[in-house]
Amino acid sequence: MVRDASELARRLAREAEAVCRHYLSNGKREGRYWLVGDVHNTPGRSLFVRLQDSPKGPAGKWMDAATSEHGDLLDVIRESLGLRDFHDVAEEARRFLNLPRAEPRPVLKSMHPPALAGPKEAARRLFAMSQPIEGTVVEAYLHGRGIAHVYHGGSLRFHPRCYYRPDEHLPTETWPAMIACVTDLDGRITGVHRTWLDPNGFDRIRLGKAPIDTPRRAMGDLLGNAVRFGAADDDVLVAGEGIETMLSLRCVLPTLPMAAALSANHLAAMVLSSSLRRLYIARDADAAGDTVQAVLLQRAQTVGIEAIPLSPRLGDFNEDLHVFGLDALRTALRMQLAPEDVSRFLLLSASVV
Template sequence: MTRGLDARTLAGLLAQRVPELVAELLPHGRRDGPEWRCGSISGEQGESLGVRLSGGRAGVWSDFASGEAGDALDLVAAVNFGGDRRAAMGWARRWLGLGDDATTAEPVRRAHAPAASADGMDAEAVAKRRKALALFAAAREPITGTPAAHYLAARGIHLAELGRVPRALRFHAACWCGEAGGPLPAMLAAITGPDGAHLATHRTWIAQDADGVWRKAKLKDAKRTLGSYAGGTIRLWRGATATPLAQAAPGASVALAEGIETALSVALACPELRVLCAVSLGNLARVALPANVAIVILAADNDGDNPSAAKALARAVERFTAEGREVRIARPPEGMKDFNDVLTAPEPGA
C-alpha cells in the first residue's frame, strides 16, 4: 500500500528524480553546476534558491533570501501547498506513480509570475521587491557586535559613538552572491520610499583579510542592490529631533549622501543633522522628501573632472531648488574623495 509510505521515504524517492521534479515545480530556474537555481519558491528567475541535483544531498534546498530550507518533499509543500506536508505527500505519491490519494488537496502553488501591482509595477519588479524584503527580514538586527559592525569600525565608523544603532542596517551571515557563486557575509540596508515602504535591499558583501579585519569582499561588485529604489533612501540618522522623516518639523534640514559609509561619517561629524543615503549619485535628484524639509545639504564626493557626476549633482540642485528648498553643497577637503576619508584621515602630526 502506497499510503503507508512515510514522509522520509517519499522525500528519498523524489530526490532520485529531482532534476525532473525541479523542472516541473520551478520551470523558470536554470541549472548551475550541481544545483538548480531560481529567485525563490515563487519560481522567478534569480539565484537565491538552490536545489541540489545529485549526490547524497540530492533534493536538499535552501533559499538564502528567506531562510527557508528542507528536503525534496518540503520543496513540493512550499511551492504547491503553502508548506502543507500532508498535502504534498499525496501529490508526491501521484507524481511518483504510486497510486492516487483522494484525500489530498489540489496544488495551490504560488504564481510563478506575480501580477502587476496597483501602482503599475511589472511582475518582475513586484517579485524583486518581495524578495528584497524577505532578505532583509531574514537578517540580524541590531548589527552591534556582528561582522557588519566590525566592517564599519574598520572604516572609522564606530556606531557606539552615535548612541543609537541605525535600524536600517542589518547583518546577514550567508547572503547569496552571484559573482562569488555562493553565500557570503553581508551588511544589508533597507531602502525605503517616502511612505516608509520597503523598496529594495542594499548589500555590501564583506570578508576578513589576512589580519582578521573585516573589509569589503574582493569582488568586482561588492555592493549591489536588490529591487528598484528610484526616489528611495536609506534612513540612517534622525538627527537631534529623533523623529521619523514623515514627522520632520517645518524648516527641517536633511543631509543627503551618495553612499552608506559617507552618510554615517556625516552623522558622526554632525549628529544634530538628519542624514539619508541616496544609494547612488543618479538617485540624488529623484529622492522624495516631505514638504516640511526646507534645507537640503548635498554631501557630495570629490569626483574630479567627471562630467557625469557634475551633471547628476546639478540635476539634484535644480530639482530641490524647484521645489522651493534651500540647497547647500558640502564637499570634503581637496585630496579626499568623500567624508569617510575625512573621518579616517590621520591626525595632523601623527
C-alpha cells in the same frame, strides 16, 4: 501507493530539473544548479537547487543564500503554490509524478493565498535575525573607517555568519556582515544591504571588508528607497550614495536626517518626501557624482525643494573624515550649509558625545 514523504522527495529528486522548470519557472539552469530568487518563484539568483547527486549533497536539495533557508522539492511545491496542508502537497507531488492519489480528495482544496514572500520578506527576515552592532566587528570596522561615533538610529545590525555565495559553481561561505535596512518613506523595510567583513580586523588594503570578490551586495526593492538615518519626513535631508559616507557626515551632524541610496543611479531616483523643503546632495567627487547632482537639482527645482550640493575635498566624505579628521570636516561643512542649518544642526553636534 507512495505515502511516505521521504519516498516522494526521492522520486521528485530524480526529476529535479523538471520539477524546477514547472514550479520555479522564473529561474534557469546554470551548470549543476537551478537558480531563482527564492522558493516562492521570484526572479533572481539567491536560491539554488542541486539538480544532480554530488559529493556536496543529493539532488533536489536547495538553499537560499540570502536567508539560510533550505529544504527539498516537497518544500518547493508547498511554498511555490502556497499550500499549507501536507496532504495537498503530497497529492500535488503525486499528480506531477503521475502516481495514484491517496484518496478521492480534490487537489489544492485547502490552498490559501501565499504569505508575504519574495526578496522583501527575505530582507526583513535577515534584518530581524541580526543583532545590535555594539561591541561587534561592525563597530570595529566603522571605527577603522574613522567613524568613532556611529549615529545609525537602529538602521544597522550585525550578522555573525551571513551567507555569501561567490557563484553557482562554488559552495556557500559564511562571513560576519554589517546588515543595513533599506526602507521606504513610511519606514517599511523593502530590502537590505550586506557588507561582509574580515573577522581578523581592519586592514588598509580592503579597509576591513572580507577577502571576497564582491563584499557588498543588496537585495530587495531598492529603487526609490534608501538606508535612512533619522526621520524620513523631516523638512531637511542629506542624501548620498554610500553608508560610510553618510555615517561620516553624521559624526558632525548627528541630528540631521540622512539617506544612503547605495549607488549613484539609485540616488538619482530616490523618492523625495512631500514635507522636504531643503535637500543636501552629498555627492561623490567623480563623473557619476556630477550626473547625480544635475539630476537631483532638476528634480528638486521642479517640485519646489531647495537643493544644495555638498562636495568633499577628496573622493567622498568618509575619505575626508579619515584623512583630515573631524574638526576639518566640521569646518568644511560649515561653509557649505545654509546658515540656519549651521545653527540648527552643526553647532549642536559639537556638544554630542
